[in-house]
Amino acid sequence: MKTDRSAQLFTQAKTYIPGGVNSPVRACRSVGCDPLFVHKASGCMITDVDGNEFIDFVGSWGPMILGHAHPEVVEAIQAAAVQGTSFGAPSPLEVELASMVCKAVPSMDKIRFVNSGTEATMSAIRLARGYTGRKVVVKFDGCYHGHADSFLVKAGSGVITLGIPGSPGVPEDIVKNTLSIPYNNEEILEQTLRDTNLDIACVIVEPVAGNMGVVVPNLGFLRKLRELTRELGIILIFDEVITGFRLALGGAQERFGIMPDLTCLGKIIGGGLPVGAYGGKRELMELIAPDGPVYQAGTLSGNPLAMAAGLAMLRVVQRPGFYAELEAKSDWFGAEMEKLAAAAPVPISVNRIGSLMTCFFTRGPVTDFTSAMTADAALYGQYFRHMLAGGIWLAPSQFEASFVSAAHERSHLQKALDMTESSFKKLMV
Template identity: 75%
Template sequence: MNTTNSAALFQKACQVIPGGVNSPVRACKSVGCDPLFVAKAQGSTVTDADGNEFIDFVGSWPMILGHGHPEVIKAIQEALPNGTSFGAPTASEVEMAELVCDSVPSIEKVRFVSSGTEATMSAIRLARGYTGRNMVIKFDGCYHGHADSFLVKAGSGVATLGIPGSPGVPDDIVKNTLSIPYNNIEVLEKTLRDATLDIACVIIEPVAGNMGVIVPDMAFLQKLRDLTTELDIVLIFDEVITGFRLALGGAQERFNIMPDLTCLGKIIGGGLPVGAYGGKKEIMDNIAPDGPVYQAGTLSGNPLAMAAGLAMLKIVRTPGFYQELEEKSDRFVERLVEIGAKASVPTVLNRIGSMMTCFFTDTPVTDFDSAMQANTDSYGRHFRHMLASGFWLAPSQFEALFISAAHTPEQLEQALAAIETSLTKLSEV
């Protein structure tokens, strides 16, 4: 595979961009290669700067429809001549808010921002302002963006690079964040019942997607909801990944467990930068200008992002959309499990809906500690095998694989054949 242009671009990028990339995992350090630079994407494929085409199982994380969906592109094109940013309200914001509130069961009011990180940091500020308390409880391996308060035992790139936290985050800020084990009911109850902690909120990925996919124990998730209700603690679901992916109403609809606040991103921008947080009216009414909790952003509700997001949400609301995606994913995973069972290389597949992670380990992966036991060297070799075979996977063991509406049965069969070959090669090492 010729990668001359990507190599030259990476060399130039390293001179002017830290690490040559604008998000750490993209550097591909954990999978033992240099990054390929993408030139274009369409449907379920991406093409790099050297013209190599790959079937894409990352999808920039939000692309549930695939890249460049005609209706999304059309919506952006129609909005573009009217301007790219106004710093003023627009009709599309109202329509988008109505769609979000109508789709996500727990959201009565919503505020748009420009990223998932903005959504989560704004949600915890709101929870603190609403309760008058300071402490935030999160879970080991759950990643909620790069705001100071969250870089404690975080997942995603922090886990990929083996970084425990981050320099530049003052102890005075981190002291108000406590991270506890995911899926551990005993520690959960002991922590939330500790009256000395002054807990304002608990934030959780209802399905962890940033230490690899880890599905919650339903007793754990229900206990979390019961305890936070009993103790008047605000429960925040970070559905930046799961929102509009696991169901129209996200993980909360799928599990029928309702948070007080929900954070959204990725899919609702149709591929453009956007985030949102929303929830109960009585909490949301504390945001300025209605209340004293301040949050603002010039690009919040950006007209191009709203146009793309509206087009995206209207398509996923089509009857049968999620059933078709689920059935496609079911067929793929059924075959994948068979391949994994026959392989000499130990693997554990965690999956829900159209998101999944294959961990290179022989023990169940149920939390951050067990995820960290996965063999990242094996994943790196698997990544390189798959890339050479024409398949684009996340450059980290601790990210998810996504199936989109654009993936065809033929492409999924090709991927399964490549995975089987890759696992065979790994067993020969």
């Protein structure tokens, strides 16, 4: 596989960009290679600057549920762009998208658009503190909620991929108001939330963890979390940046039938463009300025390009049979992956739900951060390199998810299975 142009670009990028990348996992250090630079993408295919083609299972880290450059999304963006790319004022598109999202997400009465998932989560935390008058945020080990200071305690995604325990530059005064406890552990959850010495404003959780690899929740854990927070007057925030409009039209909360107080959404609601949102119960959302005293703002919030792309994407996923078809092909693919993992010469545990999946290179089961961290990242690196050489584009980290999109056809999935079988056979401890 020729990579000369990517190598040249990476050398040039390192002169001007820290690590040569604008998001740390993309540096590919944990999988033992340098990044490839992308020239274009269409459907489930990505083409790099050297002309190599790959079947994509990253999907821009989740939002490309329709695949890349879906014609209806592209057409919507083009039509919006000729009218202007940013107004710094309200537009009809944001009203239409807000209505559509609120109707789809079961717990959401009102919504505020922002520019990223990180902005959504940090704004939701501020709102929860403003509503309760309390300070402490409870999160879960290995869950990632963006790079705001409060969330970099035992975080997932690039933080664990790079082996960073937290981050310099985060004041102790901020960290002391964040507690991180084990995911899927009901006993510690109850002990923590019932501790009268704590001043807990909210609990934020990925209802399906996706940033330490895919870790499916014990439903008893999520139900206990909802019961306790409701009883104790603690705001429950679902971070559905990954699961929103992915596991169902109404996200994980629809799939599990568990309603949070606030929900955070990410770039999937902008068809992959930079956007985020948080929303929830009317009594909470009406505390946000200008209706209330909790301030949050952003010039590009609700920008017309993201709104237009989001509307186009949501219209497609609401067509009859969309989620049933996506679920069926994902179930078939996941079941075949499990068979291959069982026959592999090294221990591999497959975690999956809907169109999300992670192959952990460990005996499993993987149910929390501690068990996820038993995975052999070096073995994953071998697997990643074999798959890349065979034309399969995976996340350059053991601790991320793979995504199936509507654009993946049976032939694409079968090629990935064939390459996986070949790659597994070559693995060596």
